[in-house]
Amino acid sequence: MLSLHHAGLIDLPSLSPLHGDVTPGEVLAIVGPNGAGKTTLLTMLSGFRYSQLGPVTLDGWSLEAWTPAALAGRRALVAQFEPSGFDWRVRDLVVLGGDPGPEAVAEIIRQLELACLAERGVLSLSGGERQRVMVARALCQLAAARRDQNRDGGLLLLDEPTSALDIGQQQRMMRLLRRLAVERHMAVVCVLHDLNLAATYADRVWLMAAGKRVAHGAPSQVLEVERLALTYRVELQALDRAGAAPWLALKP
Amino acid sequence: MDMTLPRTGQNRVPRRRLRRRLGALGGLSVALLLALAWAAASGSLGLSPLELVMGEVPAMDWQVWWQLRLPRLLLGVLVGAMLAGSGAAMQGLFRNPLADPTLLGLASGAGLCVAVWVVLFPASDAFGLYGQFVAGFLGALGVCLLVFGLARRRVGNGAVLTLLLAGLAINTLAGAGGGLLAFLASDEQLRQLSLWGMGSLAHSLWGATLVALVLVPPALLVLLRRSQDLDLLQLGEATAHAAGLDGRRLTRQVVAATSLGVGVCVAVSGIIGFLGLLVPHCLRLWLGPGHRLLLPASMLGGALLLVVADGLARVMAMPAEMPVGLLTSLLGGPYFLYLLLRGRQGC
Numbered sequence: 001m002l003s004l005h006h007a008g009l010i011d012l013p014s015l016s017p018l019h020g021d022v023t024p025g026e027v028l029a030i031v032g033p034n035g036a037g038k039t040t041l042l043t044m045l046s047g048f049r050y051s052q053l054g055p056v057t058l059d060g061w062s063l064e065a066w067t068p069a070a071l072a073g074r075r076a077l078v079a080q081f082e083p084s085g086f087d088w089r090v091r092d093l094v095v096l097g098g099d100p101g102p103e104a105v106a107e108i109i110r111q112l113e114l115a116c117l118a119e120r121g122v123l124s125l126s127g128g129e130r131q132r133v134m135v136a137r138a139l140c141q142l143a144a145a146r147r148d149q150n151r152d153g154g155l156l157l158l159d160e161p162t163s164a165l166d167i168g169q170q171q172r173m174m175r176l177l178r179r180l181a182v183e184r185h186m187a188v189v190c191v192l193h194d195l196n197l198a199a200t201y202a203d204r205v206w207l208m209a210a211g212k213r214v215a216h217g218a219p220s221q222v223l224e225v226e227r228l229a230l231t232y233r234v235e236l237q238a239l240d241r242a243g244a245a246p247w248l249a250l251k252p
Numbered sequence: 253m254d255m256t257l258p259r260t261g262q263n264r265v266p267r268r269r270l271r272r273r274l275g276a277l278g279g280l281s282v283a284l285l286l287a288l289a290w291a292a293a294s295g296s297l298g299l300s301p302l303e304l305v306m307g308e309v310p311a312m313d314w315q316v317w318w319q320l321r322l323p324r325l326l327l328g329v330l331v332g333a334m335l336a337g338s339g340a341a342m343q344g345l346f347r348n349p350l351a352d353p354t355l356l357g358l359a360s361g362a363g364l365c366v367a368v369w370v371v372l373f374p375a376s377d378a379f380g381l382y383g384q385f386v387a388g389f390l391g392a393l394g395v396c397l398l399v400f401g402l403a404r405r406r407v408g409n410g411a412v413l414t415l416l417l418a419g420l421a422i423n424t425l426a427g428a429g430g431g432l433l434a435f436l437a438s439d440e441q442l443r444q445l446s447l448w449g450m451g452s453l454a455h456s457l458w459g460a461t462l463v464a465l466v467l468v469p470p471a472l473l474v475l476l477r478r479s480q481d482l483d484l485l486q487l488g489e490a491t492a493h494a495a496g497l498d499g500r501r502l503t504r505q506v507v508a509a510t511s512l513g514v515g516v517c518v519a520v521s522g523i524i525g526f527l528g529l530l531v532p533h534c535l536r537l538w539l540g541p542g543h544r545l546l547l548p549a550s551m552l553g554g555a556l557l558l559v560v561a562d563g564l565a566r567v568m569a570m571p572a573e574m575p576v577g578l579l580t581s582l583l584g585g586p587y588f589l590y591l592l593l594r595g596r597q598g599c
Contacts, residue, residue, distance in 0.1 A: 048490045072496030082488030084347045086541035096483055097495030137487070141495055157494070 018213045020206070024152035027181050027188040029198035029219070032208030033232050038191045039080070039159055041208065045189060046077045046157050058155065072097065073145030075155035076138035080163075081130045087121035090114060094137045098144030105140055111176060112136045113169075127164035135161055135173070142186070153184035159191045170194070174201040199223050199245035207231060219245055273545050276538070280552035287556050288325055291563040296571060297321050323461035324453050328562045329555040330461075330468045331453070331517045332527060336554020338510035339528020340535075340547050341475045344482035345400075345506050346415065349536070350591070352529035353514045354584075356399050356415060357422025358392045359525070362518035364426040365391030367445055371437045385463055389515035395422055396511045400503070451522040451577015453562050460520045471513035472551060474505055479543035482506070486541070524577040526584020527554050533591070 022028050030038050045056065047063040056063050058074060066074075076097065088096075094114075095105060109115055112132045117125060122133060135158070142154045158177070162170045178201055180186045192198045198205050198219060205222040207215040209231045215222045225236045228248070238246035293300035299317045303309050309317075335353060342351040353359050369387035402418050430449065434442055448455070484497045493499055517524070531553045532546060539545050558576070561583075565576040 043490050046490065046494045048493045068493065068498050069496040072494065075494065077491050077494030079488055079491045082491070084486040084488075084541075085343075085349045086347070086486060086536070088486065088541055092540065092542060096487060097491075134487075134491070 020213075020216065022155070022187045022189055024185045024187045025181055026203040027177055027190060027201060029202035029205045030189065030191045030208060031193070031195060031198050031205060031223075035210075036208040037211040038208055042077075042157050042159050042189070042191055043079075046075060047071060048077075072141060073154070075157060076141045078131075078134045078138045078156075078158040078161055080159050081127070081134060087123045089118075090120055090122055090125070090133055091118045093122055093133060094140050095144075097137055097141035100140055100143035100146075104143050108136050108139045108143065111139075113172070128166065128169060131161055131164055132169070132173070139180075151185075153180065153186035155187045155189070156180065157189050160193060161190065162197060163193060170197060177201065195223055195228065195248050196245075199248065223248065272539075276545065276549055277552065280549055280556060284329070284552055284556045284559065287559045287563070288329070291325055291328070291559050292317075292321060294563050295321075295566040319458070323458050324456045324562070325559065327453050327456040327461050327464060327520060328559040330464045331521050331524065332555040332558030333472060333551035334468050334513040334517050334554070335524060335527040336531035336557070337472055337475050337547060337551040338513050339554075340532035340543070340550040341478075341482065341506050341510055342528070343532055344485065344543050345503065347486055348415070349533060350529070351415065352526065353392075353510065354523065354525040355529065355588075356395070356419040357426065358395045358399075358511070358514050359518050359523045360423045360426035361395030362388040362391035362515045363449065363523050364429045365394075366519050367430055367433050367449075370445060371433050371441055382463070384519040385467070385516055387515075388517075388519035389512050392515035392518065393508070393511035396507050398422070400507060447575070448522040450575035451524040451580070452565075452575040453521050453558075454573060454575070456520065464516055464520050467516045468513055471509040471516075474509040476547055476551075478502055478505055479547045482543040482547075522575075522577055524558065525581040526588065527558060527580055530580075530584050530587055531557055533587075 030041060032038050047056070047066070058066065058071070063071070091105075091109075094109065099105065100108075106115075109118055112135060114129075114132055114136055117129060117133075122130060125133065138156060138158075142156065146153060156177075161177075162173050165173060174197055177188050177190060181188045181203075190202070192202075202219055204217060205215075205219045206213050207222050207227070214231060215227060223245070225238050225248070228234060228236055235251040237249050237251050239249050241247050289301045292298065292304070297313075297316050297320060299309060299313065299321070304317075339352050342353065342356070343349050345351070365387040366384050369383050373383060399415060399418050399422075402414050430445070433445070437445060481497055481502045484492045484495055485499065485502065486492075487495060489499055532550045535546060535549045535553055539549055558580075561579050562576045565579050566573045568574060
């Protein structure tokens with residue numbers, strides 16, 4: 001669905017060219033140390049930095065060939081929360097990018113456990129609650145555009161959607177993203193800081209460091225203790241979990 | 253979270269919200285009409301709507317009303333709507349409730365350019381008049397571009413601080429420029445400038461009113477047409493872009509429309525402060541931050557407030573009158589301080 005080709009990224013000195021694709025039905029996690037270029041990469045994938053993108057294609061078309069409105073029907077972005085000075089009601093905020101109708105909105109609000117917050121002003125919410133509001137908004141945007149289409153569910157780009165969530169919310173958020181990928185046939189690209197979340201819920205992982213992608217592939221191949229020790233300068237220990245990826249624990 | 257996924261439905265505006273919208277705009281329109289009727293009848297030249305309809309008015313009175321009062325009422329509506337509407341739009345563009353044409357220096361930048369024009373080309377003919385409008389527009393546009401360029405380089409609280417400091421600097425600069433012009437100006441020009449600088453609708457004649465009537469409504473229309481996009485922009489630039497917004501185009505149009513509108517308003521009526529801050533802020537408390545309702549409501553509310561304030565300025569010190577800009581600043585200054593004291597930026 002989404003493809004990146006070599007070159008064309010030269011205008012962005014912080015990122016080296018890379019090659020890859022994202023297909024519907026999978027969750028791709030982008031991980032890496034602070035300042036590795038994860039957010040930059042995500043905004044390039046979304047087309048926000050379109051003058052610097054070069055040949056990134058979505059559905060076979062270069063991002064620059066899409067009109068903003070058509071693109072909005074195919075991919076949505078959950079950026080790290082930028083506060084607006086205005087106190088929107090949650091119910092009004094989630095439909096800003098597109099209104100899929102009252103039933104669908106109610107369903108999305110329920111999925112993200114926002115029902116009891118729907119009438120509240122967004123400035124009164126905690127960081128984790130705001131993150132869930134912004135994910136709900138992105139889902140509403142894609143759902144509104146999907147009305148007549150029987151094809152895949154579009155591309156969902158998320159920048160650290162779990163950074164302010166408690167562990168219960170983290171689990172439910174990642175399970176929801178997995179379910180969206182499988183049931184709705186969405187392509188989910190997710191910048192994550194928590195390597196264990198990536199190991200547990202992603203189909204594939206890109207490991208970024210200093211503007212380069214240093215490894216990519218299945219989580220078990222990418223998230224090796226030795227490689228992470230080099231990339232993050234961290235001492236880790238892999239603990240076995242029955243039937244799941246090993247748990248990466250900090251050495252005391 | 254549940255396993256079933258939503259089915260998508262029809263895109264409808266809930267009836268409750270539609271009613272609320274119509275109710276608010278209708279109420280403001282009725283209030284504006286009442287204010288106009290009162291303003292038409294009040295003061296030394298006043299003719300009540302009843303007298304106007306019945307037509308039993310001495311020709312002399314009618315002539316005076318038509319030449320002096322009617323253009324003044326029209327200008328009050330246009331200038332009030334434009335200043336409050338551009339305040340609301342700028343606040344949306346900067347995603348900040350403190351953006352206002354006066355605070356950010358747009359008005360004083362336009363004012364300085366108009367003053368320069370008046371001093372350099374002391375003609376009262378059409379050339380001079382239209383030149384004033386062009387000068388006002390260019391002044392407002394220059395300041396708008398400068399302020400916006402500055403604001404884009406900072407994020408979060410830094411942006412607010414930069415904006416307000418830039419406004420302060422521009423206001424100070426314009427004040428100094430005005431002082432410099434006072435040395436160069438002749439006595440008559442000086443008097444003209446100082447009266448005009450206080451902000452007043454008292455000198456409105458048909459010539460200026462017609463120009464405003466041609467230029468202000470298109471600017472208002474541009475802002476109204478982009479109200480939904482201003483809503484989208486509140487998500488932040490990257491998210492709004494991903495939701496289908498062409499942010500550059502929106503910025504260009506809003507900057508052009510507000511500069512044109514504010515420039516024209518300043519050229520005809522001087523600097524009438526704080527309407528752009530006061531009106532949207534009060535209405536946001538009542539109607540919420542959505543621009544589809546806030547923008548038209550701000551325009552109606554701004555027209556209402558200015559027509560009433562101008563009427564008051566006319567009758568309060570009869571037979572003399574005080575500049576209406578003084579009155580709005582007396583209202584708006586304390587309100588702005590109150591906003592700052594309350595501490596929270598949101599509203």
